[in-house]
Amino acid sequence: MLTSVAFFGIPLPLESAMFALLLVTAIVALPFWLWLSHRLGKHIAYIIGMVFWAGVQIGIFLVHPGQITLVLWMAFLAGLSVSAAHILPDAMFPDVIEWDELRTGRRQEGIYYGVKNFIRKLTGALAIFLALQVLGWFGYQTPPMGATNFEQTPITLTAIRLLIGPLGAVLLFSAVITAWFYPLTRERHARIRRLLGIRQSRRGEGK
Numbered sequence: 561m562l563t564s565v566a567f568f569g570i571p572l573p574l575e576s577a578m579f580a581l582l583l584v585t586a587i588v589a590l591p592f593w594l595w596l597s598h599r600l601g602k603h604i605a606y607i608i609g610m611v612f613w614a615g616v617q618i619g620i621f622l623v624h625p626g627q628i629t630l631v632l633w634m635a636f637l638a639g640l641s642v643s644a645a646h647i648l649p650d651a652m653f654p655d656v657i658e659w660d661e662l663r664t665g666r667r668q669e670g671i672y673y674g675v676k677n678f679i680r681k682l683t684g685a686l687a688i689f690l691a692l693q694v695l696g697w698f699g700y701q702t703p704p705m706g707a708t709n710f711e712q713t714p715i716t717l718t719a720i721r722l723l724i725g726p727l728g729a730v731l732l733f734s735a736v737i738t739a740w741f742y743p744l745t746r747e748r749h750a751r752i753r754r755l756l757g758i759r760q761s762r763r764g765e766g767k
Contacts, residue, residue, distance in 0.1 A: 585639025609644025621725030
C-alpha cells in the first residue's frame with residue numbers, strides 16, 4: 561500500500577500530505593468566502609459552506625482503504641469549506657456584541673469571548689471523549705510504536721467512516737439549521753451600526 565505521496569515535489573507521509581492539502585486549500589479559499597460573505601451576507605455564506613462540507617463528509621463514508629487519489633480529492637474538497645467554518649462564525653460574533661451593546665448600552669466582549677472559548681474547549685473535549693469511547697466499543701486497536709502499516713478490523717473501519725462521514729454531516733447540518741434562524745442579517749446589522757453611531761454622536765455632544 562502507498563504510504564507516502566509527493567506534495568509540491570516533496571515526499572510526505574500520506575496523512576501529512578492529506579492535511580497539508582486540506583490546509584493549503586483552506587488558505588487559498590479564504591478570499592472567496594470573504595467575497596461571498598460581502599455579497600450574500602455572512603450567515604448565508606456560512607450555510608453554503610457547511611452544506612457543501614456536509615456533502616463531502618457523506619462522500620467520505622464511501623472511501624475504502626487503498627483509494628489514495630479519492631482521499632486526496634476529499635481533503636481538497638473539505639479544505640474549501642474548512643476556511644468558511646473557521647472565519648465566518650468569528651466574523652459574525654462581533655455583530656452579536658454590537659447588538660448587545662445597542663440593547664444594554666454596555667460593551668461586554670470579554671464575557672462573550674470567554675463564554676465562547678469555554679464552550680469551544682468543552683465541546684471539543686466532549687467530542688474527543690465520545691469518539692474514543694465509540695471506537696473502543698468497536699474494537700479499535702492502537703498501532704504498535706514505530707508501525708508504518710497497521711490494519712484495523714472491518715467493523716472498526718466502518719465505525720471510523722460512520723463517525724467522520726454521516727455523523728459529521730449531521731453535526732454540520734445542525735449548524736446549518738442554527739445559522740438559518742440567525743436573526744442578524746446584513747441589513748439589520750447595518751441598522752444596528754447606524755443606531756450605535758447616533759448614540760455615540762449624542763454622547764459626544766453631551767460632553
